[in-house]
Amino acid sequence: MSTPQPPMPQAAPDRQAAPGSPYPGYTSPIPVVRTTLWHAVASEWTKIRSVRSTMWTLGVFVLLVVGIGLLAGAVVAGSSPDVSGANPLELGFFGLLLGSMCVITLGVLTTASEYGTGMIRTTMVACPNRGRVLAAKAIVFFLVAFVVTLVSASLVALAHVAMLEGDGVLEPSGEEWLKATVGVSLYIALLGLLSLAVGSVIRHSAGAITIMIGAVLAPLVIALFMFSQSLKDVQQALFEYSIPNQLSIFYANSLTDSGPSGWDPLWIMLGLTAVAFAGAFALLEKRDV
Amino acid sequence: MIELEGLSKRYGEKVAVNNLTFTVRPGIITGFLGPNGAGKSTTMRMVLGLDRPTAGDVRIDGRHYDQLKDPLTYVGALLDAKAVHGGRSAFNHLLCLAQANGIPARRVHEVLDTVGLTAVAKKKAKGFSLGMAQRLGIAAALLGDPRILMFDEPVNGLDPEGIHWIRNLMKSLAAQGRTVFVSSHLMSEMALTADHLVVIGQGRLLADTSMADFIARNSHSYVRIRTPQRERLLDVLGGAGITVVESGAAVLEVDGDKSEAIGELAAQHRIVLHELSPQQASLEEAFMRLTAGSVEYHAHDGQPPAPAGPQRQQWGGEWRKG
Numbered sequence: 001m002s003t004p005q006p007p008m009p010q011a012a013p014d015r016q017a018a019p020g021s022p023y024p025g026y027t028s029p030i031p032v033v034r035t036t037l038w039h040a041v042a043s044e045w046t047k048i049r050s051v052r053s054t055m056w057t058l059g060v061f062v063l064l065v066v067g068i069g070l071l072a073g074a075v076v077a078g079s080s081p082d083v084s085g086a087n088p089l090e091l092g093f094f095g096l097l098l099g100s101m102c103v104i105t106l107g108v109l110t111t112a113s114e115y116g117t118g119m120i121r122t123t124m125v126a127c128p129n130r131g132r133v134l135a136a137k138a139i140v141f142f143l144v145a146f147v148v149t150l151v152s153a154s155l156v157a158l159a160h161v162a163m164l165e166g167d168g169v170l171e172p173s174g175e176e177w178l179k180a181t182v183g184v185s186l187y188i189a190l191l192g193l194l195s196l197a198v199g200s201v202i203r204h205s206a207g208a209i210t211i212m213i214g215a216v217l218a219p220l221v222i223a224l225f226m227f228s229q230s231l232k233d234v235q236q237a238l239f240e241y242s243i244p245n246q247l248s249i250f251y252a253n254s255l256t257d258s259g260p261s262g263w264d265p266l267w268i269m270l271g272l273t274a275v276a277f278a279g280a281f282a283l284l285e286k287r288d289v
Numbered sequence: 290m291i292e293l294e295g296l297s298k299r300y301g302e303k304v305a306v307n308n309l310t311f312t313v314r315p316g317i318i319t320g321f322l323g324p325n326g327a328g329k330s331t332t333m334r335m336v337l338g339l340d341r342p343t344a345g346d347v348r349i350d351g352r353h354y355d356q357l358k359d360p361l362t363y364v365g366a367l368l369d370a371k372a373v374h375g376g377r378s379a380f381n382h383l384l385c386l387a388q389a390n391g392i393p394a395r396r397v398h399e400v401l402d403t404v405g406l407t408a409v410a411k412k413k414a415k416g417f418s419l420g421m422a423q424r425l426g427i428a429a430a431l432l433g434d435p436r437i438l439m440f441d442e443p444v445n446g447l448d449p450e451g452i453h454w455i456r457n458l459m460k461s462l463a464a465q466g467r468t469v470f471v472s473s474h475l476m477s478e479m480a481l482t483a484d485h486l487v488v489i490g491q492g493r494l495l496a497d498t499s500m501a502d503f504i505a506r507n508s509h510s511y512v513r514i515r516t517p518q519r520e521r522l523l524d525v526l527g528g529a530g531i532t533v534v535e536s537g538a539a540v541l542e543v544d545g546d547k548s549e550a551i552g553e554l555a556a557q558h559r560i561v562l563h564e565l566s567p568q569q570a571s572l573e574e575a576f577m578r579l580t581a582g583s584v585e586y587h588a589h590d591g592q593p594p595a596p597a598g599p600q601r602q603q604w605g606g607e608w609r610k611g
Contacts, residue, residue: 023290023315023350023351024315024316024466025290025315025316025436025437025466025467025468026315026436026465026466026467027436028362028433028434028435028436029434030362030392030393030396030433030434032358032359032362033359033362033390033391033392034358034359035358035359035360035389035390035391039388039389039390039391040389042388042389043385043386043388043389044385046381046384046385046388047374047377047381047385050377050378050381050384050385051374051376051377052376053376113374114374117371117372117373117374117375118369118371118372118373119372119373119374121334121337121339121368121369121372122368122372122373122386122429123389124337124338124339125337125339125360125361125364125366125368126360126361126386126389126390127360127389127390128337128338128354128355128357128360129355288334288339288340288341289334289339289340
């Protein structure tokens with residue numbers, strides 16, 4: 001340990017700070033911009049479009065919604081039973097229910113994946129306003145999820161109406177069209193937004209995705225096995241308010257005649273998402289990144 | 290300028306940072322030194338508003354980090370080189386950071402060029418070596434051409450050429466009047482780059498001094514002598530008033546830089562010398578002595594932290610004697 005050391009260079013003498021400003025130092029030629037929410041939105045847009053997981057989840061989503069939708073339409077159109085008097089838009093439900101898993105995954109990944117990689121620190125250093133980061137992520141994700149769902153759902157709806165035209169099905173009314181396209185797309189995008197908030201709270205992709213898929217499927221599955229008479233009311237509520245049933249209400253084919261109807265599912269999901277975001281914002285401010 | 294005042298951070302029972310008060314000034318490189326787990330990264334995270342201090346305050350030119358309206362053009366930081374999304378290309382990684390602060394996209398090309406990653410700009414970050422990731426992190430820090438730069442262990446994973454490059458980069462940044470705050474657990478690295486030194490151990494401030502002072506105070510020099518005519522030399526040196534310490538079997542050590550005087554005395558008295566070499570106790574040893582009481586993760590090799598200096602036995606001297 002007492003081996004000869006290379007000579008140490010002398011340290012540079014301390015530089016005297018320039019007079020003038022109380023905090024002298026280097027001034028950059030780059031123009032200083034006061035950052036706003038829209039800078040954060042631009043940044044999040046670059047992030048979401050520049051990773052392959054976005055393309056994968058959305059690609060699979062479109063494939064499921066359009067593929068299963070067309071398959072269901074072809075089976076119904078090719079079968080002999082009379083479908084007259086039915087609403088052709090109903091057939092879009094199956095693809096969307098499966099596709100919602102992709103939207104949940106993308107929503108969770110938008111927030112939670114940054115915690116997995118450590119990118120969140122870089123993000124928060126670039127934008128120390130934590131609420132703004134979460135808001136920007138929510139805006140970008142919601143718009144992407146809504147537009148992609150709307151395009152896929154509308155495509156499938158048009159296809160179904162065209163395929164079943166000759167089978168004596170009903171001509172869907174304006175409101176039915178609106179619910180089966182815009183309504184259901186808003187609902188799916190909000191479900192994704194809920195996942196995004198859960199991802200921000202849980203900070204772990206796999207954990208948050210599991211929680212969200214559980215939240216979608218568990219109530220329905222549990223209700224299926226509630227045979228006890230005394231649990232009848234609980235079973236009924238679980239059926240009616242389960243997310244798959246809420247989704248089917250947009251096609252006016254609920255499992256039950258009571259419970260939420262019309263546009264109710266949208267308001268329920270809006271309330272849930274708002275509560276989740278309030279929690280996510282509060283925790284984000286409180287916790288260390 | 291970064292000002293820390295009584296900054297503390299506690300995780301449950303564990304105190305990570307304990308009442309730190311010091312100032313990081315512009316125009317120089319301030320080295321932030323401490324053993325692993327000393328609280329360097331925690332301190333840096335608190336400066337950047339990522340971790341909330343349990344007590345105390347840290348301000349950047351008088352403001353908290355989250356009050357900065359243009360954070361990246363004010364402060365650039367390299368915290369963890371692997372803190373990028375592996376699936377995103379280097380270019381897009383920097384672009385999203387630039388957009389978050391309204392920095393023109395041409396800066397992305399400029400900093401990629403500065404750190405030498407232009408050729409792999411479109412490649413995914415997960416394929417990067419640690420050295421390349423480190424360069425990408427440095428590019429992100431330089432993106433806003435900031436007046437304050439913070440680097441957490443920047444030489445980690447860099448090859449010798451890269452280490453040389455980052456040293457010169459930091460020096461030129463400081464020479465432009467910027468504040469450069471760089472952490473390390475390597476004293477030798479700091480001795481080559483830093484002008485000022487802040488040493489912490491177990492979250493507590495151990496030293497806040499200029500590098501020149503630290504070197505003057507801690508780099509102890511002595512002369513190492515080996516001779517077959519040990520008794521005669523001891524007499525001669527004793528007669529000349531030079532104190533000699535016997536170190537090991539056949540080694541003598543004399544405090545200070547007296548090799549010339551000793552050589553001339555030996556020649557005068559026709560004493561054969563096998564070795565006459567000026568030595569310097571390393572700064573690394575000084576640093577280890579300073580932090581000996583506060584190292585969190587000791588490797589237990591059965592050896593207590595060795596005291597430095599000429600009075601010390603040479604390693605293995607004991608059994609060589611016996």
